Amino acid sequence: MKHRKQRGIKGVAGVGLIEVLVSLLVLSVGILGIVGLQTRALQLNQGVLYQSRANVLAYDIMDRMRSNQSQIDNYQIGLTDPKPAYTNCQLSTANCSPAQMTDFDLGSWRDEVENVLPSGTSSIVRTGGAQPSFIVTLQFDSSRVESASAAGQEKLAAGESIIQQVSFRTAF
DSSP states (O other): OHHHHHHHHHHTTTHHHHHHHHHHHHHHHHHHHHHHHHHHHHHHHHHHHHHHHHHHHHHHHHHHHHHTGGGGGGGOBOTTSOOOOOOOTTSTTOOOOHHHHHHHHHHHHHHHHHHHSTTOEEEEEEEOSSSOEEEEEEEEEOHHHHTTSHHHHHHHHTTOOOEEEEEEEEEO
């Protein structure tokens, strides 16, 4: 009888080690999946950050336009138009006219768009109609965010640029 017990123990030797190795394999696959999800979440957060910044910048210029309504038609600027030369109207010694304030608003806003958004460009266009209405458009390079997706990788491999456009409309 003693001989049988020893033979039974030898028959199951190493089974525990195999179970541990299989559980480590399953755990490793799970951890890799979580790391992949975390990486993708960080990339999407970057895209949302750019969208939020574009939103804040659009509302900033719309508020500036509302505060200088006598010059409202002078706030129009195209995507490729150069930013106007401006005097810093925030200085206590500056005594800016409404026209100078318009140049300051557009110039400083364009500086901010270029500094905050990657390859950022902007435009403000008046639409037709009885009541003045304006469309504020912001464009920025979102290739860093989009390159994480398979479709983005295909576009970049084909030599295409990935530009995201965000437009806001407001009426005065």
